[in-house]
Amino acid sequence: MKITNTDVSHLVELLGTSTFTISGIFSAIQKKLDLFGVLMIGFITALGGGTILDLLIGIQPVSWMTDMTAVYVIGISGTVAVLFRGLLKSVRIPLFIFDTLGLGLYTVSGIQKGLRIGLNPMICIALGTISACFGAILRDMLLGTIPVLFKKEIYATACIAGGILYCLLLPFFELQISELIALSVICAIRIAAVKYKWQLPAVRSNDL
Amino acid sequence: MKITNTDVSHLVELLGTSTFTISGIFSAIQKKLDLFGVLMIGFITALGGGTILDLLIGIQPVSWMTDMTAVYVIGISGTVAVLFRGLLKSVRIPLFIFDTLGLGLYTVSGIQKGLRIGLNPMICIALGTISACFGAILRDMLLGTIPVLFKKEIYATACIAGGILYCLLLPFFELQISELIALSVICAIRIAAVKYKWQLPAVRSNDL
Amino acid sequence: MKITNTDVSHLVELLGTSTFTISGIFSAIQKKLDLFGVLMIGFITALGGGTILDLLIGIQPVSWMTDMTAVYVIGISGTVAVLFRGLLKSVRIPLFIFDTLGLGLYTVSGIQKGLRIGLNPMICIALGTISACFGAILRDMLLGTIPVLFKKEIYATACIAGGILYCLLLPFFELQISELIALSVICAIRIAAVKYKWQLPAVRSNDL
Numbered sequence: 001m002k003i004t005n006t007d008v009s010h011l012v013e014l015l016g017t018s019t020f021t022i023s024g025i026f027s028a029i030q031k032k033l034d035l036f037g038v039l040m041i042g043f044i045t046a047l048g049g050g051t052i053l054d055l056l057i058g059i060q061p062v063s064w065m066t067d068m069t070a071v072y073v074i075g076i077s078g079t080v081a082v083l084f085r086g087l088l089k090s091v092r093i094p095l096f097i098f099d100t101l102g103l104g105l106y107t108v109s110g111i112q113k114g115l116r117i118g119l120n121p122m123i124c125i126a127l128g129t130i131s132a133c134f135g136a137i138l139r140d141m142l143l144g145t146i147p148v149l150f151k152k153e154i155y156a157t158a159c160i161a162g163g164i165l166y167c168l169l170l171p172f173f174e175l176q177i178s179e180l181i182a183l184s185v186i187c188a189i190r191i192a193a194v195k196y197k198w199q200l201p202a203v204r205s206n207d208l
Numbered sequence: 209m210k211i212t213n214t215d216v217s218h219l220v221e222l223l224g225t226s227t228f229t230i231s232g233i234f235s236a237i238q239k240k241l242d243l244f245g246v247l248m249i250g251f252i253t254a255l256g257g258g259t260i261l262d263l264l265i266g267i268q269p270v271s272w273m274t275d276m277t278a279v280y281v282i283g284i285s286g287t288v289a290v291l292f293r294g295l296l297k298s299v300r301i302p303l304f305i306f307d308t309l310g311l312g313l314y315t316v317s318g319i320q321k322g323l324r325i326g327l328n329p330m331i332c333i334a335l336g337t338i339s340a341c342f343g344a345i346l347r348d349m350l351l352g353t354i355p356v357l358f359k360k361e362i363y364a365t366a367c368i369a370g371g372i373l374y375c376l377l378l379p380f381f382e383l384q385i386s387e388l389i390a391l392s393v394i395c396a397i398r399i400a401a402v403k404y405k406w407q408l409p410a411v412r413s414n415d416l
Numbered sequence: 417m418k419i420t421n422t423d424v425s426h427l428v429e430l431l432g433t434s435t436f437t438i439s440g441i442f443s444a445i446q447k448k449l450d451l452f453g454v455l456m457i458g459f460i461t462a463l464g465g466g467t468i469l470d471l472l473i474g475i476q477p478v479s480w481m482t483d484m485t486a487v488y489v490i491g492i493s494g495t496v497a498v499l500f501r502g503l504l505k506s507v508r509i510p511l512f513i514f515d516t517l518g519l520g521l522y523t524v525s526g527i528q529k530g531l532r533i534g535l536n537p538m539i540c541i542a543l544g545t546i547s548a549c550f551g552a553i554l555r556d557m558l559l560g561t562i563p564v565l566f567k568k569e570i571y572a573t574a575c576i577a578g579g580i581l582y583c584l585l586l587p588f589f590e591l592q593i594s595e596l597i598a599l600s601v602i603c604a605i606r607i608a609a610v611k612y613k614w615q616l617p618a619v620r621s622n623d624l
Binding site: 025028029031032033034035036037038040041051055058060061062065066068071082085086141142143144 | 263264265266325327328330331345349352353354355357358359360364365407408409410411412413
């Protein structure tokens with residue numbers, strides 16, 4: 001069996017799924033939800049963005065209902081995260097790396113789904129960003145807080161920048177090369193943003 | 209005209225719809241919404257779960273748009289609940305019974321919708337639970353509180369347990385018998401949970 | 417090139433889209449979101465209602481993905497609103513007028529989408545109201561407050577009243593005439609409600 005690029009990127013995407021789950025569970029525990037609530041927030045954080053993407057373009061039943069790999073990955077990582085929640089802190093750096101890779105791959109694969117049905121590249125970039133970010137937005141809505149993505153983090157912005165680059169590169173390079181470059185850029189922006197505490201300016205006004 | 213089992217379960221499901229509406233209206237009144245807001249929360253509590261189920265599997269226009277019975281039931285029970293809101297307290301026990309029956313029947317009919325299009329039983333159980341529970345989750349999101357189902361109640365857990373049982377029984381028993389057993393189990397768990405104040409453990413951690 | 421009625425109503429609808437965007441941005445600035453958050457709330461306020469409408473009846477990919485005019489209008493008005501946010505106060509009255517016209521036209525065009533696929537007029541009125549109002553409801557959910565439409569404003573009520581009238585007139589008058597009358601009624605109710613501070617009664621109860 002030859003391991004192809006697609007296999008690798010699918011595997012990395014599942015690592016992302018797993019980290020998204022853990023980030024959801026992490027937030028839910030801080031709000032003192034019960035076991036069902038915690039696992040549910042894990043699922044919604046991991047699958048929410050992709051589900052909205054599927055609904056917007058009409059993939060129904062939505063992807064995770066027909067290919068259940070993501071569901072198993074979430075179930076297992078959710079259980080592990082709940083059981084070993086005391087140790088989550090000590091794996092913060094690998095978790096951050098997987099989360100960043102997941103962010104990039106969700107974006108790229110969301111864009112590809114849009115391009116495949118012939119949508120305008122700008123719309124596809126929006127779809128990729130929705131796929132990568134709306135899980136976390138739903139998580140925060142369910143936990144009763146204003147989405148952190150709207151307030152403090154260069155997160156969606158990394159997806160948008162990488163997505164634009166990806167669409168610009170596609171006509172000139174092979175699929176995998178464009179994917180790899182876009183992915184690296186998304187990860188680089190995200191890592192730099194966290195390391196140097198980059199933030200978008202808040203839009204304020206004294207006059208409102 | 210012969211009254212069939214399907215008629216009976218459809219009727220009981222509508223009793224559930226009616227109670228879901230009333231529970232929505234009840235919560236909305238406590239938040240001092242206006243008349244439109246109160247009725248809207250009633251509708252969303254009763255139809256929200258089924259609507260999400262329909263969207264996830266691609267039943268469009270969604271069910272309540274083509275079979276309007278549920279809409280009439282909600283309209284009537286909503287109006288009655290608003291007019292006689294002072295008396296709601298004195299019918300708490302019948303309301304609880306209908307709500308529990310509705311919970312069970314929404315679950316079972318959600319599962320059936322999924323099985324009919326050939327989805328994996330685990331996915332179908334998730335669909336049944338979504339159908340039964342997401343109305344209440346949307347209600348709480350709209351009212352600005354963390355969904356009570358995520359915090360304090362054995363509610364979704366009863367659906368999941370009954371749903372698993374239902375799928376295990378189906379190969380061995382007739383449809384109606386499996387349905388009846390699953391329904392009884394869901395109701396029994398729910399009633400016991402309320403009576404004995406069962407709760408799922410909150411997932412806490414001092415280390416986060 | 418002859419300018420038709422359809423062109424005019426499409427143009428006015430886009431003015432509405434633009435004002436919905438600005439109202440979203442306005443609310444987001446008050447919550448101190450960052451630039452991405454502010455623009456995102458602008459988009460969701462303007463497109464949210466129409467998106468839910470499309471999903472409920474199965475128009476996928478949703479409209480703004482295939483006809484991108486609305487996306488451009490939102491992008492431009494969003495940018496202008498952020499840049500000149502200090503001046504927003506001084507254009508309050510034109511903004512209110514466009515918002516009201518947008519409300520009316522979203523309602524009417526939502527109803528038409530429903531009638532075109534043969535849904536019951538009551539359902540169509542609900543669809544028109546959803547299309548006009550759910551953007552603002554999503555906006556408030558994302559900003560962590562109970563939707564203002566549920567608490568204090570005659571807003572959805574104007575859509576419902578105008579929608580009922582529209583469906584009653586359709587069998588007797590030409591399309592454009594019915595549309596014009598319904599639109600005028602929606603605007604008149606909305607303007608009167610703001611001018612005379614009409615509100616629906618809150619549904620209260622001492623007994624709950």
